Amino acid sequence: MKHTKMAGLCARVALLMPLAACLQGATVTFGNLVAGATSYGFDGDGDTIADVVFSTTDPLGFNTSGPGPFQLYVYQAGLEGTSLLNPDLRVDFLHGATGSIQFGFAVNSQAPGANVFAGFQLFDAGNNLLGSATVLGARFPIPPIQSTFAEGQLSLMFSGRAAYGLFNFSSSSPTGRFFLDNFTGTFGSTESVPEPASGGLLLGGLAALYWGGQRRANRRRAAAVRCHPSTTNGTITMAGRIFPVRATSTKDTPKSNVAGRRRIGRL
Ligand SMILES: [Ca+2]
Ligand SMILES: [Ca+2]
Numbered sequence: 001m002k003h004t005k006m007a008g009l010c011a012r013v014a015l016l017m018p019l020a021a022c023l024q025g026a027t028v029t030f031g032n033l034v035a036g037a038t039s040y041g042f043d044g045d046g047d048t049i050a051d052v053v054f055s056t057t058d059p060l061g062f063n064t065s066g067p068g069p070f071q072l073y074v075y076q077a078g079l080e081g082t083s084l085l086n087p088d089l090r091v092d093f094l095h096g097a098t099g100s101i102q103f104g105f106a107v108n109s110q111a112p113g114a115n116v117f118a119g120f121q122l123f124d125a126g127n128n129l130l131g132s133a134t135v136l137g138a139r140f141p142i143p144p145i146q147s148t149f150a151e152g153q154l155s156l157m158f159s160g161r162a163a164y165g166l167f168n169f170s171s172s173s174p175t176g177r178f179f180l181d182n183f184t185g186t187f188g189s190t191e192s193v194p195e196p197a198s199g200g201l202l203l204g205g206l207a208a209l210y211w212g213g214q215r216r217a218n219r220r221r222a223a224a225v226r227c228h229p230s231t232t233n234g235t236i237t238m239a240g241r242i243f244p245v246r247a248t249s250t251k252d253t254p255k256s257n258v259a260g261r262r263r264i265g266r267l
Contacts, residue, residue: 026044034064036061054183067149070145080178113136
């Protein structure tokens, strides 16, 4: 029986372990971006040191006005900047990034085309290219309308540890602007607890729950053993305390048993 319960717990741990790993990613939403700033820092672990830093060479800096509410992949307010440069934006990872990067983007073009896109390149600390991707912007159905501006979602899986990334956005508008939002990845410092420790804590917590339950069950069994009726003097003894037996009719028996169980439960 115990083995069966432990097997059940192990199965639950196995189900929860991937969840713990997933929690180590982070999504940057630029909610506190300051208009006019030329850089934006994301502090994933709360130690006041930015772990992911976005920067532009545009002296006018970023904007926060955004493309409006009718977009699928970009929400007010993301990070807005000029798309007239190449690169338009750079991101640096203080602790490196691993696995994959994903983000939503839009540009101020209403008509999709070959010159409406987002391009992204990732490099390691030795300036070696780890991966790159380009996604054309499109307008998606958002019933009863569709995206106001061409947009898309770029996903890039890669091996190694990325040190920085370069963005190049393109818009068909002469006042080219891009919007970036929901920049998602694993940035090293986003884990407040390292992965193995997370698993250990999870196992420890489940084990404590299991053994706590066993102790409570043992106490209840011990109390039940101490609970034995005296048939000669009309009393019942529970855990050393004596209670009078009021009635012996079959009608009262279930209620008395319930009361007895409630008392045992409070011991
Ligand atoms: Ca930090
Ligand atoms: Ca550009």
